[in-house]
Amino acid sequence: MRITLERSNLLKSLNHVHRVVERRNTIPILSNVLLRSDGASLEMKATDLDLEITEATPAQVEQAGATTVPAHLLYDIVRKLPDGSEVLLATNAEGTAMTVQSGRSKFSLQCLPQSDFPDLTAGTFSHTFRLKATDLKMLIDRTQFAISTEETRYYLNGIFVHTVESKGDLKLRAVATDGHRLARADVEAPSGSEGMPGIIIPRKTVSELQKLLDNPDIVVTVEVSDAKIRLTIGSIVMTSKLIDGTFPDYQRVIPANNDKELRVDCQSFAQAVDRVSTISSERGRAVKLALTDGQMTLTVNNPDSGSATEELPVGYDHDPLEIGFNAKYLLDITSQLTGTDAIFMLADPGSPTLVRDLAAEDALYVLMPMRV
Secondary structure (H helix, E strand, O other): OEEEEEHHHHHHHHHHHHOOOOOOOOOHHHHEEEEEEEOOEEEEEEEOOOEEEEEEEEOEEEEOEEEEEEHHHHHHHHHHOOOOOEEEEEEOOOOOEEEEEEOOEEEEEEOEOHHHOOOOOOOOOOEEEEEEHHHHHHHHHHHHHHOOOOHHHHHHOEEEEEEEEEOOEEEEEEEEEOOOEEEEEEEEOOOOOOOOOOEEEEHHHHHHHHHHOOOOOOEEEEEEOOOEEEEEEOOEEEEEEOOOOOOOOHHHHOOOOOOEEEEEEHHHHHHHHHHHHHHOOOOOOEEEEEEEOOEEEEEEEEOOOEEEEEEEEOEOOOOOEEEEEEHHHHHHHHOOOOOOEEEEEEOOOOOOEEEEEOOEEEEEEEEOOEOO
């Protein structure tokens, strides 16, 4: 193999694919990126056996071929080369080493044969549809923070995506929960998604996908089966295994009869929570909200360091209520809200609270209270 390509193109594609590669690997080939040159492009592929990303980038191909080299090492080399430079990639006759040359810099990397590189066989997909990158990014952005990191409840370690009938329309819905909070977001269901299986997209796949959706003008092609998902984003193809498990019936935890409405200015509220929680313990992080007519008092008590209070004018005209929440969870939810005001629907100090975004009716959040 002998090819020349622009550093900027090579770096951009490597940046997309190398993140999939785990830093520590017991299988040496999984530390490598597969480089395959053909025609007028270089295709790169990286995998961790659960997730695979491939991307093609323009290149001048003098001699076609394929090999694999350490992904993070190649990325670091290309990253440190000067802007605007051209990079020559060439393998030796035996295919055991690859030269990376740019200007006066020259590196030699050890290769492993491309025949050893695993292929994440996709199989057949039952449903295919197209979704605007902005819609897909919105579904992820509004729900990702609520994904559970608890490995024992593995079926919560991702975003549950499915179609659902809502107010006479078919919606594509994303839901994530960790048992303490729940986030739900809807977009109009695209043509072809009708009857698709409910799927759980793993946390790592979600995280990588979010970084690839940086161009709002792109339309993403989504292919789904019971076990895998494949997303085509421009020249990038991402294939991932899905979480094999049953997502819980999330509708049961969304309260329907919370009748005490609290309206707060989102920014003022978030800043007040952030200020008083400065004093909270890392473990507890509980903030108490005491509600009376038109006013909220936020209180944090930490036996080790002291206490903090702050008062805030709010829209509230029900019986006085005291309820506690995890400050971090409150801040996570308020950071997702796009409107100036947030609506909290409360019941009592021990019941889940519903949070709505006035500027986005297609999103809602549920928060479990804490004892304070």
